[in-house]
Amino acid sequence: MERYARSSAVAVIRLRNPPVNALSVEVLQALEDGLKKAEADPSVKAIMICGENGKFSAGADIRGFSTPKRHRVALGPIVSLIESSEKPVVAAIEGIALGGGLEVALGCHYRLAHVKAQMGLPEVTIGLLPGAEGTQRLPRLIGVPAALDMITTGKHIPATEALKLGLVDEIVEENTIEAAIRLANKVIGQPLGPRRLSLKPVPKLPNTDAFLREALAKVKKQARGFLAPELCFQAVKAATERPFAEGVRRERELFQRLLSSEQARALQYAFFAERAVSRDHLSLAPSPLPGTLLSDVYIYTGLGTMGQGIATSLVKAKIPVVALEQDLEYLNKGRKAVMGLLEREAMKMEGGAQTLDFHNPARLQFTVDFDLLSDVDLVIEAVFEDMALKKEIFHKLSKICKPGALLCTNTSALNIDEIASATSRPQQVIGTHFFSPAHVMRLLEIIYGRHTSPTAIATAMQLAKALKKVGVVVGNCFGFVGNRMMFPYVEQAVFLLEEGSRPEAVDQALEDFGFKIGPFRMSDLAGLDVGWRSRKGQGLTGPSLPAGTAARQRHGQRYSPLPDLLCERGRFGQKTGKGWYQYEKAGGRTAVPDPWLHSFLSQYRDSHGIKTRYIDQEEILERCLFSLINEGFAILAEGIASAPEHLDVIYINGYGWPKHRGGPMFYASTVGLPHVLAKLQKYSEAHPDVPKLRPSAFLKKLVAAGNPPLKEWMSYLSRQSPKL
Numbered sequence: 001m002e003r004y005a006r007s008s009a010v011a012v013i014r015l016r017n018p019p020v021n022a023l024s025v026e027v028l029q030a031l032e033d034g035l036k037k038a039e040a041d042p043s044v045k046a047i048m049i050c051g052e053n054g055k056f057s058a059g060a061d062i063r064g065f066s067t068p069k070r071h072r073v074a075l076g077p078i079v080s081l082i083e084s085s086e087k088p089v090v091a092a093i094e095g096i097a098l099g100g101g102l103e104v105a106l107g108c109h110y111r112l113a114h115v116k117a118q119m120g121l122p123e124v125t126i127g128l129l130p131g132a133e134g135t136q137r138l139p140r141l142i143g144v145p146a147a148l149d150m151i152t153t154g155k156h157i158p159a160t161e162a163l164k165l166g167l168v169d170e171i172v173e174e175n176t177i178e179a180a181i182r183l184a185n186k187v188i189g190q191p192l193g194p195r196r197l198s199l200k201p202v203p204k205l206p207n208t209d210a211f212l213r214e215a216l217a218k219v220k221k222q223a224r225g226f227l228a229p230e231l232c233f234q235a236v237k238a239a240t241e242r243p244f245a246e247g248v249r250r251e252r253e254l255f256q257r258l259l260s261s262e263q264a265r266a267l268q269y270a271f272f273a274e275r276a277v278s279r280d281h282l283s284l285a286p287s288p289l290p291g292t293l294l295s296d297v298y299i300y301t302g303l304g305t306m307g308q309g310i311a312t313s314l315v316k317a318k319i320p321v322v323a324l325e326q327d328l329e330y331l332n333k334g335r336k337a338v339m340g341l342l343e344r345e346a347m348k349m350e351g352g353a354q355t356l357d358f359h360n361p362a363r364l365q366f367t368v369d370f371d372l373l374s375d376v377d378l379v380i381e382a383v384f385e386d387m388a389l390k391k392e393i394f395h396k397l398s399k400i401c402k403p404g405a406l407l408c409t410n411t412s413a414l415n416i417d418e419i420a421s422a423t424s425r426p427q428q429v430i431g432t433h434f435f436s437p438a439h440v441m442r443l444l445e446i447i448y449g450r451h452t453s454p455t456a457i458a459t460a461m462q463l464a465k466a467l468k469k470v471g472v473v474v475g476n477c478f479g480f481v482g483n484r485m486m487f488p489y490v491e492q493a494v495f496l497l498e499e500g501s502r503p504e505a506v507d508q509a510l511e512d513f514g515f516k517i518g519p520f521r522m523s524d525l526a527g528l529d530v531g532w533r534s535r536k537g538q539g540l541t542g543p544s545l546p547a548g549t550a551a552r553q554r555h556g557q558r559y560s561p562l563p564d565l566l567c568e569r570g571r572f573g574q575k576t577g578k579g580w581y582q583y584e585k586a587g588g589r590t591a592v593p594d595p596w597l598h599s600f601l602s603q604y605r606d607s608h609g610i611k612t613r614y615i616d617q618e619e620i621l622e623r624c625l626f627s628l629i630n631e632g633f634a635i636l637a638e639g640i641a642s643a644p645e646h647l648d649v650i651y652i653n654g655y656g657w658p659k660h661r662g663g664p665m666f667y668a669s670t671v672g673l674p675h676v677l678a679k680l681q682k683y684s685e686a687h688p689d690v691p692k693l694r695p696s697a698f699l700k701k702l703v704a705a706g707n708p709p710l711k712e713w714m715s716y717l718s719r720q721s722p723k724l
């Protein structure tokens with residue numbers, strides 16, 4: 001506890017625990033001590049709580065949830081202590097007030113926030129609920145619908161919205177601390193009863209039961225097996241049904257249930273994994289390439305679907321863009337699409353189009369003039385996946401761009417070294433694999449080639465950060481990390497159809513597991529023709545396939561021609577109205593099981609002498625997931641990625657892997673590596689012509705070593721890539 005000024009009647013309690021003032025056991029103890037001291041000091045007439053360094057608090061120390069020490073001091077009783085103070089307590093919210101931080105503020109009698117502050121109860125995102133009485137106080141303050149929305153989604157809200165909701169009493173543009181002191185002085189002596197949220201009733205709704213029924217249905221639909229949102233709902237519901245103290249008891253019960261759950265462990269692992277992955281590579285080089293990001297012009301070539309999303313993403317990050325296309329027709333099409341995307345993005349933002357300023361040619365210009373590239377710092381090439389075309393472009397870029405410019409290629413599988421070989425500066429060539437839609441998806445897979453310099457890697461990581469994306473650095477191999485792990489997963493899904501399953505059964509099993517979308521719905525969305533083109537390019541199908549090749553064998557391994565057969569019949573998925581499912585029209589979105597496909601599958605099995613069998617959910621999950629995980633172990637062993645956390649971050653942010661399962665490698669660690677190995681051995685014996693089911697040597701090694709925890713896996717490998 002300190003005084004604002006020597007003779008001030010306002011005691012100041014400052015939460016101090018850099019970088020985000022997390023409420024560690026020590027901070028909580030100091031807060032309790034400070035409150036008691038202020039309460040006992042007759043010269044103190046009011047109390048102000050604020051955070052050090054312009055941040056109120058990011059809430060409980062997440063690392064503490066897995067240590068026994070946290071049980072020593074509980075936040076809930078401290079929040080009650082604040083509220084029951086006989087002296088007015090004012091929260092001065094700067095920067096962030098999240099989770100337990102906001103719960104502390106809810107215990108205060110007054111809340112004043114800086115206009116740029118953000119508030120939220122994001123516990124749900126780490127598998128928990130606000131366990132310091134927040135689920136009981138917030139609905140009393142802002143009403144059930146708004147509280148439920150904040151608590152079940154965990155979203156951060158800006159101070160302006162908090163003011164509208166009544167979450168804060170006042171917002172200020174200048175010095176928050178001084179304003180809070182003024183407020184504290186002003187309210188000295190005023191009655192505190194009406195300011196104590198625990199004493200307020202929960203505002204009534206016209207039909208609470210109907211509202212809660214609908215809200216629960218919505219929460220359940222979105223959760224797909226994720227427990228925390230539903231338990232958050234139950235805690236808020238308790239506030240509508242029980243007196244405050246009983247509601248708090250219910251909140252504690254639910255909190256304890258979540259705290260000990262595997263899902264909370266998975267989400268907290270994912271939280272730190274994401275941060276560790278970013279930190280690892282940002283520290284690779286002392287500084288990015290010459291020319292500071294954000295102030296220099298970026299250029300990218302190609303305005304197809306990916307290019308449009310990338311341009312939008314750059315403009316949103318306030319990075320000046322010059323967009324290049326090969327001719328005016330494509331340029332005009334691309335311009336229209338990008339402007340449309342930006343209009344929509346601007347509508348979601350405060351300040352709209354003015355904030356993004358995309359009509360300003362200094363921010364965004366469109367051109368067909370390649371020579372404009374001579375002075376840019378960074379190029380992102382985003383033409384379609386054609387090696388010859390990419391090499392031609394990189395050869396030109398190498399001649400035109402200034403010596404320091406970083407040359408990025410947006411590719412999902414092509415060889416970075418081969419692309420770099422077309423330039424005179426392979427050390428400055430790097431892969432940047434964006435995910436579609438590029439202005440929405442958070443993942444950026446960054447692929448270094450044999451000659452890529454550490455500085456180039458660090459610059460690409462800076463770019464990811466500037467775009468508010470999660471950059472993950474990986475080595476160069478076909479499909480890199482994400483798609484390489486996806487190939488066996490999709491392969492198994494198709495083999496399951498051959499053996500007797502249906503697209504809807506496979507999708508359902510994986511969606512019940514928590515994937516946003518199953519493999520067949522995903523394939524229909526992305527377009528079956530994309531894979532078909534790639535397989536034709538690899539000589540697996542199409543005119544270059546040698547005559548007499550067995551229909552279901554390639555290079556001595558099992559192959560399914562099913563996707564090719566669909567494409568030959570013009571079934572490309574949503575875009576043609578038919579694929580693995582049927583749709584209401586070409587471009588339709590609603591997938592409906594297709595009787596034609598079912599009879600096509602039956603005929604296919606008959607014609608190849610395949611006996612149809614019933615395949616249960618367990619087999620669907622094990623074959624799809626364990627083959628994907630198996631590839632992950634091979635990737636780690638080859639040094640393509642530097643740690644299992646990297647694979648998990650890629651899968652959560654780029655492939656719709658359910659975050660509450662922590663990513664594929666974390667999931668493998670939770671089911672146990674001996675179990676994964678045994679299942680792979682079983683399926684591999686049943687399908688000896690499928691190499692991707694053969695357990696990886698690294699997985700076997702870890703099992704032989706006694707199933708060590710995930711954190712220790714990499715210590716069992718002798719070889720690591722020098723760049724990772």
Ligand SMILES: CC/C=C/CC(=O)SCCNC(=O)CCNC(=O)[C@H](O)C(C)(C)COP(=O)(O)OP(=O)(O)OC[C@H]1O[C@@H](n2cnc3c(N)ncnc32)[C@H](O)[C@@H]1OP(=O)(O)O
Pocket residue numbers: 019020022058059060061062063075076096098099100101122123126128129130131132272275276279
């Ligand atoms: C019974 C009481 C129950 C209470 C429940 C809770 O309060 S649970 C905690 C709820 N709070 C959160 O979930 C907030 C999590 N943090 C964030 O969302 C973000 O970190 C941020 C606060 C918005 C800041 O984001 P920014 O991008 O600026 O920085 P980083 O994310 O990189 O974070 C900086 C470092 O701080 C660490 N950190 C952040 N929050 C916490 C936390 N609550 N506990 C512990 N550590 C936290 C973060 O890990 C970074 O450090 P690294 O060493 O780089 O990992």
